Amino acid sequence: MRETSSRLLSLLALMQSRPAWPGSELAERLGVSTRTIRNDIDRLRELGYPVDATRGAAGYYQLGVGAKLPPLLLDDEEAVAVAVGLRTGAGVSGMEESSGRALAKLEQVLPHRLRRQVNAIHTTLSKGPDNTGSNVPDPEIDPVVVTTIAAAIRDEHYLRFDYAVPGQESSGPSLPLLVEPYRLMSWQRYWYLAARDEAGEWRTYRVDWMDLRMATGRKYKPRPMPDGDYTNFVMRDVATAGWKVHARITVFASAEEVLARIHAAVGIVESVDEKTCVLVTGAESLEVVAVYIGMLGFDFHVTAPEALVDHLKIIGERYLRAIESRTD
Template sequence: MGSTSARLLTLLGLLQSRPDWSGAELAERLAVTGRTVRNDVARLRELGYPVSAVRGPGGRYRLGPGARMPPLLLDDAEAIAVAVGLRRTTATAGFEEPARSALTKLEQVMPDRLRRRLASIRDASTSGPENTDSNVEDPAVDPAVLAAVADAVRDHQGLRVDFRDQRLELEPYRLVAWQRRWFLVAREPRTGEWAPYRVDWLRLRTPGGRRFTPVPFPGDVTDFTVREVARAGWAVHARVTVDAPADEVLARINPAVGTVEALADGRCVLVTGGDSVEVVAVWIGMLGLDFHVDGPPGLVEHLRVLAVRYAGAVPVPVPVPVAVPGAGPVAAPGTPT
């Protein structure tokens, strides 16, 4: 390899790219001897980069956390991937400004060839709207709240929160991102019940709750979130009675739409929800089955409006005259007899 400084930067980049390297692997990648690798590691330590080593055949090296942040060395594909990802994040409610600021800083330190490539990707492409399944704007999530919740999950620290009209103490378990929203899956120690809580609806209270010993979650946390959000995670909820067996309804819906409860008379109830009555009405209509809705009032009224609108959207069929044997000629509708 070329100069020592170039080799040190390459070595630093390798140590950043994965957690653990053997001395032999580093020597092969750098095309140097094991002794040179050891000398270069010593130089990185002198510069303040905390490279730890495990003695043994070939030795093993790891870049640990330290008092100073090493330069972030990305190859061309990695730098473009980060930049494109940040550009998409600028469309995420609550993260627009941090993502835009980080993208600006990244573009400033990019080599000219990468800035030109990123510019060509930007100028040659466009993106459709992120939110195409709702007539309600995506909720903004405070990055500070999201970070505080993630810290509480990591540290097994209880949370005291205001959630809509409730004041709760929660044991946070996992954050789940779904449908451009963040949900905290948590256990309420008072009742032992698990539930997903929309992070944009959480208001953290200080001081926080008590530290706790985590209770294992009973099942798959993602499946649980998708299923339970239909009951408690939307602005509008409805229980729809469907004139069909539960199995038929389950075969027609995505699990994200809601849950299905069988009834003794062979029908079932679809428990569903959405950000607005318009969204819920669309999902119900896509069933292709007869249904009955008793509430909420806003949804009932919207379905009445849709019924009139759809009925007026198609021409009324004209009855076709039917000839009766022995009755003589049949006059066309509207013809005097």
């Protein structure tokens, strides 16, 4: 019985390693007859593994899609990597509970030697805060919202939702938006959706600002972005319109020098002359914008917003007081 169980695990591992296997090749790999392979396939099906079979001279076996999730086979390195990733990965705010449940289930089936490895890493590893780059709390993302949007993209269904940008709420009720969803993107701890609006224009929507309405069930005819570069589109769109704070800054350096210090997609750089350019960028707070532009390492002048000018005055006075305290 132990030999049969071990062979079943080996058979399952082989079938998970590539899409299709001829029965004769499986028999050769495991050193058994094709009849034994057929019997083992039947046992896997009884255990809940959906195995599809194509008959004939060119026949083969492959794992199918079943109604329930059977146990996964991971080698030692894969099991440790998944467990450590669940413990230390930043993940998505709002999914901590489901990540914890997945980790608990995995650790229950880890062999003692692997559990010791995972615990050793866990007890000796320190992890810095995920929100180091911002003084703004991470938005809570409902996993159901993400999976619903992903399903609409997969099925090419229109998506309908209310959209409220903090600080820009209208006084009266607004009609829900109807869009063609194309791509989800996770960036800087936020989730975004790239979609076409009813006018056919490409737009970026923050997922945590969306309130989904009832599913439409209506299919749309896909019209993908011509170059397919959704990532750069989302980043550029967010840089110009997707932040709570937007800034326009004159930098006393060439556009090439500024672009060499930032990602081209997180800010729009407009050349003025060989020694001057304008940077249009943003962030979730004045404090974060101030830090980013200070890290450029160039002299600059803030054109807008006025609140950023006031904040820089406060920071400048604070830094001057720090210097004066050393000379007293």
